Amino acid sequence: MTSDVSTQIHLASRPQGWPVEDDFSLVRVELPALREGEVRVRNEFVSVDPYMRGRMSDAPSYIPPFEVGEAMTGGAVGRVVASEDPRLPAGTLVLHDQGWRDLAQGPGEAFRPVPEVEGVPVSLHLGMLGLTGMTAYVGLTQVARLREGDSVFVSGAAGAVGTAVGQIARLLGASRVIGSAGGPEKAALLRERYGYDVALDYRAAPIREQLAEAAGEDGVDVYFDNVGGDHLEAALDVLNRGGRVAVCGAISGYNAGARAAGPDNLTNVIKNSLMLQGFTLGEYAGFAREFQERMGAWLAAGEIAYDETVVEGVENAVAAFLGMMRGENVGKMVVRI
Structure with a gap:
């Protein structure tokens, strides 16, 4: 019964x-x-x-x-x-x-x-085997059009989607992966467990200053945005010409009582021919089998930590x-x- x-x-x-x-x-x-x-x-x-x-x-x-x-x-x-x-x-x-x-x-x-x-x-x-992992996968492959050798920045990198994005980017041939997270413990996890080359603690100093230093002269080709706000503003400063932004979330503003101010450097989108594209997973349901086959193989090979x-x-x-x-x-x- x-x-x-x-x-x-x-x-x-x-x-x-x-x-x-x-x-x-x-x-x-x-x-x-x-x-x-x-x-x-x-x-x-x-x-x-x-x-x-x-x-x-x-x-x-x-x-x-x-x-x-x-x-x-x-x-x-x-x-x-x-x-x-x-x-x-x-x-x-x-x-x-x-x-x-x-x-x-x-x-x-x-x-x-x-x-x-x-x-x-x-x-x-x-x-990792479900919508979270698939969000990371299609955001990188179909929205940001990640290419081998690209430098990638990920905000909210210690969260569910962020931990997937960094590892998938690396497996798809990214040359360098930078992530941001809140607190030194999470920053350490990004480097030690999730394969990030550089981990920024956004609570330690303004993310705009930290990212500019981390990106250096090489800049960033792809930004996977889970946060919005000051992180998007920071990314617009360092994206190379032709850079691509996959806008997955904007958690920094979800609970705001008033409308947040927009980035003060939005003209960089024009100057550097940047692409900003928001997406929701429902538009990419046709990639489910491709994702499941690739993620299943990566997990079986021990190439994905979760x-x-x-x-x-x-x-x-x-x-x-x-x-x-x-x-x-x-x-x-x-x-x-």
Whole structure:
């Protein structure tokens, strides 16, 4: 007999500035009996990600906002515990978007079976083997058009996407990889674990000064932007002619109470024929197989390092999200259910 009560995190109110615990509520929902074609899944890990902050607002975006009073969603990996879909028998490991809860239920089409890879935790389907790793891959290969010999700068380099970007850039032939992170411990990890040539602690001194010194006369060819703000401004100072910027995120401004000022050196885009392109992963779904084959081979060969910051319990999902937004994670932040 499987449980039919789902413990979920609902959005209680739209945050103003930084989210707080009171913006969320823990709700227990009794699930209906399964209908034909439906499955029930016990989540094992759920993901918390920066883009979710934007969905807590009702401002127009590329993805619908979370609704106040309803369960939030996000990446999750779990196991089928009851099924009325013969394609997904009990015990199947699946990937889906009904995160922020312990028990998920819906049409079988909403749940995608994924392989269990020996020696690899299933949570990696939410990180390096999943959307996180693919974001890094397509941002470098399809948006920034990384070329062998390019010099690369990555902001938010100790986060889930950033740790993937630096390593993939190196494997694709980058000549030099510079990363920024908050604090000396994270900076050391970039050099010692993730293959960065230079690691900048943006808390130690203005990033604009540090990056100019690190880039030197050689400059930077590709900037993978997870932060925006002062990091984008710093990158525009050092990008070589024809430099490319893949704009993945702007976490520095997600919780700002007022509109941030734009870079004071935007004319460098004209002067140096720079390309700035934002992207979301949905536009590049056709590259999923290519990414999975290459990442699978790199992992099998031991050429990719990964870390996870694991928070225990669905009731602590909000704390995990807030910690991730404050930069308390190394690698991917996940919640073990």
